[in-house]
Amino acid sequence: MTDYLSLNRANWDDRAAAHASSPDYGVARFADDPAFLSDVVRFDRQRLGDVSGLRGVHLQCHIGTDTVSLSRLGADMTGLDFSGASLTEARSIALAAGAEIDFVQSDVYAAREALEGEFDLVYTGIGALCWLPSVRRWAQTVASLLAPGGRLFLREGHPVLWALDYDRTDGVIALAEPYFEQEQPQIYDEPGTYVATDHAFTHSVTHEWNHGIGETVTAILEAGLVLTGLEEHQSVPWDALPGRMRRIDGGEWQLTEKPERLPHTYTLQARKPV
Known part of the structure; x- marks a missing residue:
């Protein structure tokens, strides 16, 4: 397998400054x-x-806007990401916001070795799991980080959304990519990003994987966690299907026509038994 970490890290290093300067992040x-x-x-x-x-x-905190937000809600936060450029932006944002946050550079699978102690809350946000080849290994990492009674909180793009045919222009919602985790990655070469920017990207190739809801839940259960919540949503926090979505309240987007036919995102919660 190609070194997906180096390839994807270069892509996220390329995105970091562009995302921090984009109005969509509201830095x-x-x-x-x-x-x-x-x-x-x-x-x-x-x-x-x-x-x-x-x-x-x-985990996979990128430029840290969600990390800073959780800190503002009173949590003692640490942010972890494999992109050094992203963490440079994250530290700058936290400093400007007056938030005391420790940012650590590491691949998520090596998080247990990179971080000290156990955590009451492991948080993972939108667009993170698709960069990992094994959701079971991710769940095992999460379980190793949690203190007894600690909680996993995940909001993620729905695997049905990730599997869509994004090139259709006839309004039909059709599956084109794998829904289930595959050994080999989906390889994409896309020059842009998901926010408004005029940045010219030089590292556009990425390797990504989808993980079905059942696979994700099973991985969490096999890692010894107890599922406490799973909710699917009819919105997503970016224009995931340009030309076919409308903006709604709270910075969310949903299908313009019959949004109820598509699970856009989901929120999952689990706890580590005491």
């Missing part, structure tokens, strides 16, 4: 408004509940 608002939260964290605010005083780690 300046973290410095200007002490109460500002990212759209992703705000969407799940009620599901998160009270996180005050919890020791939390945000």
Whole structure:
């Protein structure tokens, strides 16, 4: 297998500054408004509940906007990501926001070796799992990081969404990519990114994997965690299907026609037994 880590890291290093400067991430608002939260964290605010005083780690934190948001809700946060360029932006955003967060560079599978102690909260946000070849190995890593009684909180793009044919222009919602995890990655060469930017990207090839809902839940259960919540949503926090979606409240997007036919995202929660 091609070194997917180096390939994907180069892609995310390339994206980091462009994302931090894009209006879609609203980075300046973290410095200007002490109460500002990212759209992703705000969407799940009620599901998160009270996180005050919890020791939390945000896996695959990218430029840290969700990490800063969780810190503002009272959690003692650490952010972990494999992209050094992303963590440079994350540290800058946290400093401007007045948030004390430790950012650690590591591949998510090596998180147990890179981080000290156990955590009350392991948080993973949108667009993270598709960069990992094995969801079982991810779940085992999560379980190793959690303290007894600790909680996993995951909001992710739905595997049905990831499997769609994005090139169709006839309005038909059709599956074209694997729904289930495959040994070999899906290889993409896309010059742009998911936010508004005029940045010219030089590292456009990525290797990605889909993970079905059943595979993800089974991996979590096999890792010894107890599932406490699974909710599918009819919206996603970016324009996932350009030309076929409309913007709704809270920075979310959904299909313009019959959004009820597509699971856009999901929120999953699990706990480590005491």
